Amino acid sequence: MAKVKSSYVCSQCGYETAKWNGRCPGCGEWNTLEEVEVTVRAGSKARSVSAVKDVSDNIVNINGIDASYxxxxxxxxxxxxxxxxxxxxxxxxxxxxxxxxxxxxxxxxxxxxxxxxxxxxxxxxxxxxxxxxxxxxxxxxxxxxxxxxxxxxxxxxxxxxxxxxxxxxxxxxxxxxxxxxxxxxxxxxxxxxxxxxxxxxxxxxxxxxxxxxxxxxxxxxxxxxxxxxxxxxxxxxxxxxxxxxxxxxxxxxxxxxxxxxxxxxxxxxxxxxxxxxxNPSMLLLEGRPTDVSGTCVACIMEGTRPLMAEVQALVSKSALSTPRRTATGIDYYRMSIIIAVLEKRLGYFFGGLDVYINIVGGLKLDDTAADLSVAMALYSSLTDKIIDSKTIAFGEIGLGGELRTVTHIPQRIAEAERMGFEKVILPAHSLKGVGTGKFGIKIIGVHSIKEAFKEI
Known part of the structure; x- marks a missing residue:
């Protein structure tokens, strides 16, 4: 005869326990244990090893399996x-x-x-x-x-x-x-x-x-x-x-x-x-302003596909004792690091200013190559200098203000040229092994964000 007993199962990880807990012992999530009824058959016993069916005949050598693409x-x-x-x-x-x-x-x-x-x-x-x-x-x-x-x-x-x-x-x-x-x-x-x-x-x-x-x-x-x-x-x-x-x-x-x-x-x-x-790059850049400060185009990689993304920054005077910091589409802590580098290494003061970063199109940038574009957009908004609409920038920023190399440089440059950009600002170390002569676009290698700002 079967009997029914209650059990608690985590909705996140599937952990089962006999009693309810506020926090799941398996994954650590709160309020995820849900009560379920489990039917147990009376007299059921575990099978012995000798009673289990032998499946050794199902063993197949890996080289004998056809898995053509x-x-x-x-x-x-x-x-x-x-x-x-x-x-x-x-x-x-x-x-x-x-x-x-x-x-x-x-x-x-x-x-x-x-x-x-x-x-x-x-x-x-x-x-x-x-x-x-x-x-x-x-x-x-x-x-x-x-x-x-x-x-x-x-x-x-x-x-x-x-x-x-x-x-x-x-x-x-x-x-x-x-x-x-x-x-x-x-x-x-x-x-x-x-x-x-x-x-x-x-x-x-x-x-x-x-x-x-x-x-x-x-x-x-x-x-x-x-x-x-x-x-x-x-x-x-x-x-x-x-x-x-x-x-x-x-x-x-x-x-x-x-x-x-x-x-x-x-x-x-x-x-x-x-x-x-x-052609998602054209979609993401559609309607981009050409005569406004605080905007810069980045080239990120999604797998093997290069994508153009517009980075917008707005730096304004704050009316609050603690200025606002808002990041949409980019990691908040990554934005804080870039602001700290600009303050420490270049002397730009953001302490009494509200800072807003937005990635147009709803993209979420996980590629560190977008660091330079974020820094240039912040600098452009702070100084009210307009970045040329035909300029694109990408590179990872170190805590010393230096620019670190990134991957897939030829693919990024080719995508920028295809989209009609005329100048690319990138880390100088990334130019090693890249045949820049085969591209019909101006390529500028810089060693630090200070040098990059001079190219605006």
Missing amino acids: NESRYMTGLSELDRVLGGGLVKGSVVLLGGEPGIGKSTILLQICSFIGREHTILYVSGEESLRQIKLRADRLGVDSENLYLLAETDCEKICNVIVKQQPEVVIIDSIQTMSMAELNSAQGSVTQVRECTNVFTRTAKSEEIPMFIVGHVNKDGAIAGPKVMEHIVDCVLYFEGQRNLTYRILRAAKNRFGSTNEIGVFEMADKGLLQVE
């Missing part, structure tokens, strides 16, 4: 998505796609069905929409494929039985929070249901060599709702970034077992769905 990946029809995935959708992989409501998760998955459905069969499983609603959305997006099959079901085990029986070549689950297992007593979307359903879907995808997309909702903090262990189970975790009131979306990989996590994909939301933005 062309045969192990499916193209999605969206080059921006393929870039983030590492070159396409890997057979047997499980991709978790997260993002805020209305950001475009279901839209992009339904769009790729039109291309993938030309040669492969697709099973689209929805637990949130009826079949008629999916059809209406497909008509609006112009999706029409004879190989696209729809299923409205929320029972995880029934769905896996259909997958094993019908053998589709691609499966889409929308969404994991609506899936459930009948043998579990917890409600849909609970920690236990999300974790166990993800486990079942992953085992099915691996055993049948079927790639699978899983849509995941996000919580108020922007993380995918459910236990953190869910992200460890899947092969790839993608996040849609952006605001619903803006048209542009950035797709970023937080985890990818089959590619880089530094690549991003840029999309624009239109009436007919998500459109690829193949």
Whole structure:
């Protein structure tokens, strides 16, 4: 006879404990332990080692496995998505796609069905929409494929039985929070249901060599709702970034077992769905002022892609005893370091001034090559000197005021030349080994930020 007992599971890491705690012993987060009911079968005993099935016959030499690139990946029809995935959708992989409501998760998955459905069969499983609603959305997006099959079901085990029986070549689950297992007593979307359903879907995808997309909702903090262990189970975790009131979306990989996590994909939301933005630098620099102080263009690297980003700075007299310091799109402490270097090494005083830094377009700059652009924008706003709109700067700033070398110099210079810039200011040490003669743009190497300011 089965009996039911209560257990507490952390919604972040999946840690289980018999009693409630204010702080999770596993990950240290507060107020994340949730009560779940666990069914225990009476008389169940652990199996002995001799009773376990021998699987030694399943051992295969690694050189005997065929993993050719062309045969192990499916193209999605969206080059921006393929870039983030590492070159396409890997057979047997499980991709978790997260993002805020209305950001475009279901839209992009339904769009790729039109291309993938030309040669492969697709099973689209929805637990949130009826079949008629999916059809209406497909008509609006112009999706029409004879190989696209729809299923409205929320029972995880029934769905896996259909997958094993019908053998589709691609499966889409929308969404994991609506899936459930009948043998579990917890409600849909609970920690236990999300974790166990993800486990079942992953085992099915691996055993049948079927790639699978899983849509995941996000919580108020922007993380995918459910236990953190869910992200460890899947092969790839993608996040849609952006605001619903803006048209542009950035797709970023937080985890990818089959590619880089530094690549991003840029999309624009239109009436007919998500459109690829193949030249994001032009998009980010659109509408840039040319006769205003406090603005400078940086070139950052997102994986193998160089991106132009406009850095804006505003330095004004403060009416408060403690001046404001605001950084949008750049690390606050990085901004504080740059301000401290300007005060200590160059003698510029920011103590009684409000300082605001903004990266146009909603980008978040993690590349230290943007340091020089931030410093030049601060200097331009402080002295009210206008930086030439055809000038771009990049380089890492040391605590001594020196400029340190950065990577991917040829790619950055080539992107600046392609975008019509006429002068590049960069660390002098970065010019070693770079054939500057092959570029039709003026390249200036400087050793310190003081030398860089003289070029304005």
